[in-house]
Amino acid sequence: MKEFDLEGLSREMPYRMPEHFLDDMTERVVSQIAGQQRKQHKERRIVALFASAASVAAVALLFLHPFGGGFDIPDYESISQCASIDEVFQNMTADELDVYSLMSNYYGN
Amino acid sequence: MKRDESSIVNSQGSLSVSDESIARLLCDDNHVEEAVRLIMKKYGEPLYWHIRRMVVAHDDAEDALQETMINVYKYRSTYSNEYPLSSWLYKIATNESLKLLKNRSGFMMSVDDLGDSLKESVREEAAPDADETLILLQEAIALLPAKQKMVFNLRYYDDKSYEEIHQIVGDSVNTLKTNYHYAVQKIKDYILEHQL
Numbered sequence: 001m002k003e004f005d006l007e008g009l010s011r012e013m014p015y016r017m018p019e020h021f022l023d024d025m026t027e028r029v030v031s032q033i034a035g036q037q038r039k040q041h042k043e044r045r046i047v048a049l050f051a052s053a054a055s056v057a058a059v060a061l062l063f064l065h066p067f068g069g070g071f072d073i074p075d076y077e078s079i080s081q082c083a084s085i086d087e088v089f090q091n092m093t094a095d096e097l098d099v100y101s102l103m104s105n106y107y108g109n
Numbered sequence: 110m111k112r113d114e115s116s117i118v119n120s121q122g123s124l125s126v127s128d129e130s131i132a133r134l135l136c137d138d139n140h141v142e143e144a145v146r147l148i149m150k151k152y153g154e155p156l157y158w159h160i161r162r163m164v165v166a167h168d169d170a171e172d173a174l175q176e177t178m179i180n181v182y183k184y185r186s187t188y189s190n191e192y193p194l195s196s197w198l199y200k201i202a203t204n205e206s207l208k209l210l211k212n213r214s215g216f217m218m219s220v221d222d223l224g225d226s227l228k229e230s231v232r233e234e235a236a237p238d239a240d241e242t243l244i245l246l247q248e249a250i251a252l253l254p255a256k257q258k259m260v261f262n263l264r265y266y267d268d269k270s271y272e273e274i275h276q277i278v279g280d281s282v283n284t285l286k287t288n289y290h291y292a293v294q295k296i297k298d299y300i301l302e303h304q305l
Contacts (some may be wrong), residue, residue: 009243010243011266013161013247014235014236015167015234017158017161017167018167022149022157025171025175025178026145026146026150030142030145032175033179036182036183037138
């Protein structure tokens, strides 16, 4: 049977690569990468800016509102003026009781 | 770094920067651009032809090569020096070629169904003075299933060892040898059948 000599064939391609193609491609890729790097730096700066703003805001909140504002803090004055203080205590949640005892210690009640 | 650049081109005019040096530059944000330039200088042409043999049309090869290089930049942190840089680059280029073919084949068809259309492109893309046997060889390659095509091209044109092809394609060496054997047989049959 007839056998074709593949190994003896030239490795040349029947196509052509346009002149300066690789140089043009290199410049295009490098400029695209530079654009992406600029974008990444910008994003990193924005994230850093937000992070610092958030930290400043958190610290400011801590100073202005020592209990973070997350709880429904009972008004100390109104509680102390209640006729039936036991009733008020019965309706308080565990968190509210904690806060109340903290405040009581703080105000020396 | 400027001093190193002067030693890039040796007396024969070829690039002598080691893959290790390129890989180190690639991992350094301040030298990525240099690394990309060196990769394009050293591997741009072989990668282009590897892609072109898969996708046939120059415009497609251009898109896939560009995507390959962008992915080299994007995923540079995933490169492990356990493998040669060239294998990693060929792997990305192979994936980009397959991705491009998959996009062309659409949802309902597989990449292997593109054989006839790729074969048509071979003659359209061939240079006017191209050797007829070389055109027939490319037509035969275009008709191969993607896996056989990859293995054949990497071994026949890029002189890759089966171990290197394993790093690029991922199959076992025995499977790769079988793929190569079938590819060679199909190519020989095609050329014998179509040669005048």
